[in-house]
Amino acid sequence: MALLQISEPGMSPAPHEQRLAVGIDLGTTNSLVATVRSGVATVLPDAQGRPLLPSIVRYHANGKVDVGYAAQARQADDPKNTIVSVKRFMGRGVKDVDHAQNAPYDFVDAPGMLQLRTVAGVKTPVEVSAEILKVLHERAQLALGGSLYGAVITVPAYFDDAQRQATKDAGRLAGLNVLRLLNEPTAAAIAYGLDNASEGIFAVYDLGGGTFDLSILKLSRGVFEVVATSGDSMLGGDDFDQRLFCWIGETAKLAPLAPRDMRSLLVKAREAKEYLTVHQEASVTAKLTSGELVDVTLDSETFCRITQTLVQKTLGPVRRALRDAGLGVKDIQGVVMVGGATRMPQIQRAVAEFFNRDPLNNLDPDKVVALGAAMQANVLAGNKPQGEDWLLLDVIPLSLGVETMGGLVEKIIPRNSTIPAARAQEFTTFKDGQTGMSFHVVQGERELVSDCRSLARFELKGIPPMAAGAARVRVTYQVDADGLLSVTAKESTTGAEASVTVKPSYGLADADIERMLRDSFSHAKEDVHARALAEAKVDGQRLLEATRAAINADAALLDPQDRKAIDAAVAALEAAMAGADHRRIKQAVDALNRATGPFAERRMDEGVRRALAGKKIGSL
């Protein structure tokens, strides 16, 4: 944004130390944490120098939790308590999970999201994911030598609201300040685009362990704009393992397997798949608990044949994204390959054939997402001066709608809308004297409510009684920069307003998160208190810094009265922070936020004016 680089005297931000920010790729198979150091994005390895953390969590009866390689090593011994690919369960019910019968877990069907019964008690996928995030959080703090300012966590672009909310909750549960949920293909595009100074229209083909995304982006200097995104949140490398596992069972004519054998054969299947990436033939040998010996050989041709439908399944979303973008294959300048599963030769061939060009493989498909997330985290933390940063415009992957008469869906925000987005729709009463209205919020592309994902139900009460069709209820959907939805309903004909704001029901209430945080500290109450105080102080410090920076930049926009109110609120917050009462700090933070409201709005208006003025100068 060359035109925005002219900063007015006194407008340049006060120099501050770099805030510690990381990008986390919370993957189905592996997870990573990366950061920007001396201007370069790097993955932070563990103490043994290993960059990846296998996304595997093992629970012990004594409450101990193993995460990563330690859990991976013992997965066949203790399959029920060793959770792999937990990402597939985020924001999902038991009926949503493919191959649930082949998974060696003890599922508990809970409303909204399934749970897993382990020796350490019933765990939600959010808690399991939080264990992975905690390890990465600690790894980063150790490597960077300080507490983190915040983290960007990546999610598949095709994740729906339930899956996004679950991921954000896991981040909070791991004690992270989640700066943003970032779509994985977008993160990859940032890393790729900045590394190669690319301009033009690119497709990102991201086949991970459990999810598939296809995003089309327009890259121009300083702007990453997602034009369309599509995918399948239940399709990934795991499915190739599963197909291979079934093939082994059929070929070796195996009887139904014990959980332990199931897990070890799945591991063998994955190894064979990886081996076939560079070899023509792989043999699978295993000794089952029954003593039976499995010994089959698989050639790459057979592997291609048995997985052909999976490969084809990825091309449907590719076509859909192109259509939504109003583009053809010839408009695409390059296809960036992301995710370990894109190493499979049949995937490479199918993509090359479809796009009529060789895909771009010059970035490590396992690391590129984490690196891009780290770059974005660095920007969001405010470590890059304006002009050196970039603008990211992303979209929602699935339409958001509301149930209407007859179980039909009325779309309110269509898929591929640039976020943040808001849209309102008016509804009216059906019967005379009706004082309440119930709403059902859904996400998906189908016409019938039963074919879409149910996100939330809520009721608006207190509508003044009037004739049918006379009330005017305005329902507003707001999607924020994380792609998360909130819904408000308001009745306004009589001037009497009733409004509710809902958070989708699968999400955890703040109280749940607090309880889980408490549970995770098996220690005394003081620890909980100490943590609450520390968090409140971090929040307070953050707000004080932001307020000072705003005043330094735009003091001219402050009238004396607002200035007085802000100064008083700042002093009150500083006083509260000197004490040890986290509630008092929180109140002072809220008060300062209220006091800076009008100032913030004026600064934003001024920002728009400057942008328009800059354009006029530029176009002369």
Place this chain on the structure above:
Amino acid sequence: MSRTSAAAGKALTSSSSHFELFGLEPRFILDAVALERAYREIQSRVHPDRFAHAGDAERRASLQWTTRVNEAYRTLKNPVQRASHILALQGVDVAFETNTAMPADFLMQQMELREAIEDATETKNAVALDALQERIDGDKKVLEHKLAQAIDAQKDYPAAAGLVRELQFLEKLESEIDGAYEVME
């Protein structure tokens, strides 16, 4: 430019028009490059990514602004919505829901096209769908040209409202074609 300074002097509230927001003249024929440039310049000032480290008040203001700018941009990029917006600024309601009186020959044509789409879907005839898509694209271009005449040159807004309604019919057909492609996959 006196127009610009007048716009700058006015509060940029939600009541200002989408055109004003981007510093553009309210015309149907649009300088797409200027629109995109203005959109990006405003976004780079107000986008939530700029305020991830700021206080609640600024983040709230940023969310509201960005939402507003996205809505304005989406409206102006789409011909039906852009035309409707111009007509609304002129006090003419396009009335998609209530005004269903369309010329009989136009409606007949629409019915035929719809049937053709259904046939192509049932017989999984992608070639036929492609041809229909092309035909509708062509019809849209003609209508958009007429709209530009009616709005920008003749300022005949009631006539323009009729054309907008026709254009909306074509957009619906297009989304039916999109749906048909999806069914066929």
